[in-house]
Amino acid sequence: MKEFKPLPDLPAPISTTGPIGWLKNNLFSSALNILASILILAALIATLPGMIDWLFISANWSGTTQADCVKDGACWVFIRAWSQQIFYGSYPDSELWRVNLCLILLTGVIALSFTLPARIRNQISVPAFLVLPFVCVLFLDGSYIGLKQVTTNLWGGFSLNILLAAASIIIAFPFGFLWALGRRSDMPFARSVSVTCIEFFRGTPILALFFMGSVMLPLFFPAEVSVDKLLRVWIILILFMSAYMAEVFRSGFQAIPSGQYEAADSLGLGYWQKTLLIIFPQVIKVSMPNILATFVMVFKNTVFLLVIAVPEMLQVIMTALSNSNWLGGHAIEGYLFVGFIFWICCFSMSLLATSIEKKLDTSHKN
Amino acid sequence: MSADNQAIKKTNDKEIIVIKDLNKWYGNFHVLKDINLTVKKGERIVVCGPSGSGKSTMIRCINRLEEFQRGSLTVNGVEMIDDVKNIEAIRREVGMVFQHFNLFPHLSILDNLTLGPIWVQKKSKAEAEAIAMNYLERVKIPDQALKFPGQLSGGQQQRVAIARSLCMSPEIMLFDEPTSALDPEMIKEVLDVMVELAEEGMTMLCVTHEMGFAKKVADRVIFMDGGEIVEQNTPHEFFDKPETDRLQLFLSQILQH
Numbered sequence: 001m002k003e004f005k006p007l008p009d010l011p012a013p014i015s016t017t018g019p020i021g022w023l024k025n026n027l028f029s030s031a032l033n034i035l036a037s038i039l040i041l042a043a044l045i046a047t048l049p050g051m052i053d054w055l056f057i058s059a060n061w062s063g064t065t066q067a068d069c070v071k072d073g074a075c076w077v078f079i080r081a082w083s084q085q086i087f088y089g090s091y092p093d094s095e096l097w098r099v100n101l102c103l104i105l106l107t108g109v110i111a112l113s114f115t116l117p118a119r120i121r122n123q124i125s126v127p128a129f130l131v132l133p134f135v136c137v138l139f140l141d142g143s144y145i146g147l148k149q150v151t152t153n154l155w156g157g158f159s160l161n162i163l164l165a166a167a168s169i170i171i172a173f174p175f176g177f178l179w180a181l182g183r184r185s186d187m188p189f190a191r192s193v194s195v196t197c198i199e200f201f202r203g204t205p206i207l208a209l210f211f212m213g214s215v216m217l218p219l220f221f222p223a224e225v226s227v228d229k230l231l232r233v234w235i236i237l238i239l240f241m242s243a244y245m246a247e248v249f250r251s252g253f254q255a256i257p258s259g260q261y262e263a264a265d266s267l268g269l270g271y272w273q274k275t276l277l278i279i280f281p282q283v284i285k286v287s288m289p290n291i292l293a294t295f296v297m298v299f300k301n302t303v304f305l306l307v308i309a310v311p312e313m314l315q316v317i318m319t320a321l322s323n324s325n326w327l328g329g330h331a332i333e334g335y336l337f338v339g340f341i342f343w344i345c346c347f348s349m350s351l352l353a354t355s356i357e358k359k360l361d362t363s364h365k366n
Numbered sequence: 367m368s369a370d371n372q373a374i375k376k377t378n379d380k381e382i383i384v385i386k387d388l389n390k391w392y393g394n395f396h397v398l399k400d401i402n403l404t405v406k407k408g409e410r411i412v413v414c415g416p417s418g419s420g421k422s423t424m425i426r427c428i429n430r431l432e433e434f435q436r437g438s439l440t441v442n443g444v445e446m447i448d449d450v451k452n453i454e455a456i457r458r459e460v461g462m463v464f465q466h467f468n469l470f471p472h473l474s475i476l477d478n479l480t481l482g483p484i485w486v487q488k489k490s491k492a493e494a495e496a497i498a499m500n501y502l503e504r505v506k507i508p509d510q511a512l513k514f515p516g517q518l519s520g521g522q523q524q525r526v527a528i529a530r531s532l533c534m535s536p537e538i539m540l541f542d543e544p545t546s547a548l549d550p551e552m553i554k555e556v557l558d559v560m561v562e563l564a565e566e567g568m569t570m571l572c573v574t575h576e577m578g579f580a581k582k583v584a585d586r587v588i589f590m591d592g593g594e595i596v597e598q599n600t601p602h603e604f605f606d607k608p609e610t611d612r613l614q615l616f617l618s619q620i621l622q623h
Contacts, residue, residue: 263464266461267457267534268486269486271450
């Protein structure tokens with residue numbers, strides 16, 4: 001009998017791999033592509049040197065007052081002089097450690113969920129995440145744990161953007177999940193409540209919700225009841241975010257093949273076991289890009305709080321711009337800085353989400 | 367020896383599935399018409415028929431993956447009524463293997479197998495893993511325990527799916543076209559496992575077009591068409607002396623190539 005011998009693998013042609021192949025495929029593959037590449041290159045040559053010069057070379061880096069900005073470039077002294085307010089708002093100097101502690105706790109809990117072994121990850125990270133917002137509130141306020149009280153009107157700056165967004169996202173996660181389950185439920189009551197909530201909060205602009213929460217809601221309460229403004233904002237963010245998360249989860253639920261439900265049913269798993277052990281982990285996996293998009297959206301939406309005078313980062317910058325010692329146009333530096341900081345954070349979240357996606361991917365498709 | 371046979375004979379008399387006048391509609395479409403079927407403990411039944419004949423729907427009624435509108439169904443002495451506790455009690459007794467395996471892709475093979483014993487039967491993790499490894503050995507893939515379903519071939523995945531059902535030590539196993547989604551080279555390894563299971567005396571209901579399997583292990587072959595059981599008989603009679611022209615036509619079509 002003749003023996004079958006497979007042919008050996010040959011290396012791919014040089015023109016399709018390596019840097020030359022890359023250039024050819026990505027920048028110069030067609031006439032239109034060549035034209036676009038040249039135009040973009042020309043635009044970069046025309047603008048980049050001026051930009052770099054303004055941003056870095058002739059920028060003013062050192063000093064403490066506006067008078068130190070003598071060179072033509074950007075006046076980064078402005079950012080430096082206001083840095084504490086930009087990051088911490090009006091939180092008292094002596095108590096800043098509390099804000100830092102909260103940020104460290106947040107980072108710690110996130111790091112924990114990445115480093116813990118899979119066996120105990122969920123049992124520890126989930127409660128840690130859910131408790132975190134309340135621990136932060138206790139520390140930031142202080143009065144309940146024997147520290148000096150810092151009222152919420154002093155909280156502010158970028159730390160407020162971060163913590164408020166994180167606290168909203170964390171609480172909105174289970175809410176959104178429940179709403180999504182409710183919307184898919186066979187029970188008419190659960191379904192109609194969920195649909196109403198989701199459609200109301202998704203169909204209303206966040207700015208309108210903020211105004212409603214800060215201006216209208218107090219009118220409905222009796223005069224002696226006053227709910228803290230930041231608390232109202234937090235609740236609004238949670239509800240708004242929950243509605244979006246619910247729809248994200250719902251699309252995830254719909255991506256799970258019915259065979260998964262049937263297999264879980266045929267094993268005799270109950271509704272919650274099936275939902276939490278089989279369906280939810282897969283929903284999280286397919287929804288990861290959308291979950292991230294929603295996170296980023298809410299994080300950026302915290303900037304809108306300036307319309308109801310919550311001193312978040314952009315509000316602090318605008319206050320600084322109208323300060324009599326700094327009149328005369330540092331708006332570009334201020335806004336660029338805000339944009340840059342948000343971009344850094346959102347981009348890191350994006351990287352984080354990509355790594356989570358990779359971690360969750362057990363499909364082993366090519 | 368004769369005492370053993372006596373014991374088997376006794377259990378064989380126990381009616382483990384009793385289906386009486388079962389009717390089911392999808393909207394206005396009448397999928398199952400007056401199905402009557404009694405399965406004894408240890409019996410191996412193969413169900414065949416053209417697509418759309420209601421054979422999958424019928425066996426999916428047995429563990430309530432499908433509801434029915436009229437008639438009655440009793441599994442292992444428990445009557446199927448519209449009650450969660452009741453349904454879950456029946457599902458614990460009935461294992462099911464699907465055409466598309468339906469393994470849980472986010473769990474390792476071992477976790478796929480231990481999930482039921484741990485969460486439904488409340489066994490300890492160690493005990494569940496011992497059971498799982500035992501069944502993985504029986505389907506001859508213990509070395510794949512820590513891999514994920516996506517890393518296995520179709521045949522291996524289906525064997526894992528069979529092992530997953532067996533881990534719950536069911537009284538009855540339902541197979542819904544277990545080899546239809548497999549490459550030709552992998553059908554045999556799955557059928558071998560099923561033959562072994564049949565030889566051990568498991569009660570099996572199997573929707574399949576593997577006529578070789580039916581001839582080899584089935585006690586009874588059932589032919590369905592248009593939502594009815596048209597004919598049922600021992601494999602020998604079924605294939606050699608079909609009573610209806612409909613079955614004759616069906617057999618001539620599937621056996622010709």
